Amino acid sequence: MDASLRPHAGPGDLAARSLRQVWHPCTQMKQQAKLPLVALSHGEGPWLVDTDGERYLDAISSWWVNLFGHANPRINAALVDQLGRLEHAMLAGFTHEPVVALSERLSALTGGVLGHAFFASDGASAVEIALKMSFHAWRNGGHGEKREFACVRHGYHGETLGALAVTDVALFRDAYDPLLRHAHVVGSPDARNARDGECAADVARRAAAELEVLLAQREGRIAAVIVEPLVQCAAGMAMHDPVYLRRVRELCDEYGAHMIADEIAVGCGRTGTFFACEQAGVWPDLLTLSKGISGGYLPLSLVLSREAIYDAFYDDDTARGFLHSHSYTGNPLACRAALATLDIFADDDVLARNARRAARLTQALSPLAHDRRARHFRQCGMIWAFDAVLPDEAGAQRDFGRRFAAQARTRGVLLRPIGATVYLMPPYVLEDDTIDWLAAQTLAAFDAAMSQRAEAAA
Numbered sequence: 001m002d003a004s005l006r007p008h009a010g011p012g013d014l015a016a017r018s019l020r021q022v023w024h025p026c027t028q029m030k031q032q033a034k035l036p037l038v039a040l041s042h043g044e045g046p047w048l049v050d051t052d053g054e055r056y057l058d059a060i061s062s063w064w065v066n067l068f069g070h071a072n073p074r075i076n077a078a079l080v081d082q083l084g085r086l087e088h089a090m091l092a093g094f095t096h097e098p099v100v101a102l103s104e105r106l107s108a109l110t111g112g113v114l115g116h117a118f119f120a121s122d123g124a125s126a127v128e129i130a131l132k133m134s135f136h137a138w139r140n141g142g143h144g145e146k147r148e149f150a151c152v153r154h155g156y157h158g159e160t161l162g163a164l165a166v167t168d169v170a171l172f173r174d175a176y177d178p179l180l181r182h183a184h185v186v187g188s189p190d191a192r193n194a195r196d197g198e199c200a201a202d203v204a205r206r207a208a209a210e211l212e213v214l215l216a217q218r219e220g221r222i223a224a225v226i227v228e229p230l231v232q233c234a235a236g237m238a239m240h241d242p243v244y245l246r247r248v249r250e251l252c253d254e255y256g257a258h259m260i261a262d263e264i265a266v267g268c269g270r271t272g273t274f275f276a277c278e279q280a281g282v283w284p285d286l287l288t289l290s291k292g293i294s295g296g297y298l299p300l301s302l303v304l305s306r307e308a309i310y311d312a313f314y315d316d317d318t319a320r321g322f323l324h325s326h327s328y329t330g331n332p333l334a335c336r337a338a339l340a341t342l343d344i345f346a347d348d349d350v351l352a353r354n355a356r357r358a359a360r361l362t363q364a365l366s367p368l369a370h371d372r373r374a375r376h377f378r379q380c381g382m383i384w385a386f387d388a389v390l391p392d393e394a395g396a397q398r399d400f401g402r403r404f405a406a407q408a409r410t411r412g413v414l415l416r417p418i419g420a421t422v423y424l425m426p427p428y429v430l431e432d433d434t435i436d437w438l439a440a441q442t443l444a445a446f447d448a449a450m451s452q453r454a455e456a457a458a
């Protein structure tokens with residue numbers, strides 16, 4: 001082993017060292033101290049292997065980033081090649097093949113509609129860039145009064161202060177609320193909100209009507225509406241009818257606001273098409289990508305924009321330019337990982353193969369559709385979710401989440417519910433036997449977590 005990686009004590013000590021020195025994300029460290037931390041040794045395809053040799057199927061793609069498995073030989077080879085050429089250089093005044101080729105290919109995937117790519121490293125930064133671009137484009141066009149944003153109930157766009165301002169998830173937002181510049185929050189098109197006799201498209205139209213009321217009330221003030229197309233993932237895999245996106249597009253055109261599609265989680269084939277917006281037949285003015293775009297290898301995010309927005313900045317005056325700067329923008333290694341990822345999409349006919357994988361996993365999980373302990377079993381592309389029916393008591397969701405995650409882990413599957421929602425978001429490499437095994441473990445873990453609750457209640 002490389003000397004710099006050698007642990008101070010045996011590898012079994014890794015979790016303890018981590019708890020001493022590493023401040024883990026999205027974690028109350030005092031609670032984590034009582035729970036086992038999985039110390040990883042390596043990854044192999046969809047599997048993560050810990051330092052004791054135990055294997056876990058990464059059924060949530062390591063927070064939705066991994067597309068083609070861990071230590072993928074094709075992505076590895078591209079990165080090794082790139083390491084021997086250029087690891088990084090500043091992108092102001094310089095350019096390089098990986099960033100150019102990636103921009104060209106993404107533009108082509110939008111049919112040239114979103115023809116300009118601006119790069120950052122994390123999703124929250126891409127969201128902030130899109131918000132800044134929208135406001136600044138309007139200002140350059142003589143509409144500096146358009147400086148408000150609209151976002152969707154329970155939407156998630158990242159956790160830096162600007163991104164948090166358009167995020168409506170109480171757990172992440174409440175503590176920092178006094179620091180935020182508030183956005184308008186409109187109703188969610190979440191199909192689970194259907195009233196008696198309503199279908200998903202009705203809910204979507206009702207939510208869009210609420211947006212229209214806001215746009216009319218704040219006419220001339222709203223710079224952009226930001227949405228998560230088809231699935232509000234962090235809200236608990238809340239899915240909606242594509243008609244919502246068509247209505248948002250029409251309303252943005254009618255009231256002179258930009259449409260920002262945050263495809264950080266739903267892009268890169270996750271919903272069945274490369275971009276989720278394709279299923280509604282619309283393109284936004286700005287589109288953010290991150291997470292899967294580098295195959296889950298390296299931090300990379302980007303904002304794709306329409307010609308009209310790009311043109312609003314194109315001028316002799318420096319200050320009318322988009323002067324946002326970030327040290328690692330367009331990092332060649334991350335762009336190479338993204339190009340290798342796009343190569344796999346093209347070479348392996350991934351979207352068609354995923355449609356077959358999805359049909360098989362949906363079938364294997366179908367007992368959930370009839371289980372009285374579960375509600376709203378749903379699927380979109382390579383995302384599955386259902387909601388556990390829990391008592392209306394404080395802590396019931398959190399306790400269920402912990403029980404379920406522990407039960408899944410005992411069975412060799414990495415799953416972390418969001419509230420009462422259990423979801424699967426596996427990488428695009430599962431073979432038939434693994435799909436069947438994953439479904440069986442998920443059902444067994446749910447069964448065990450629900451009977452444990454019944455026992456505790458008895």
Ligand SMILES: *Cc1c(COP(=O)(O)O)cnc(C)c1O
Nearest residue numbers: 122123124156157158262264265
């Ligand atoms: C994850 C996510 C983000 C934030 O990305 P980070 O890289 O975690 O900052 C933004 N929007 C959506 C829809 C996401 O799922």
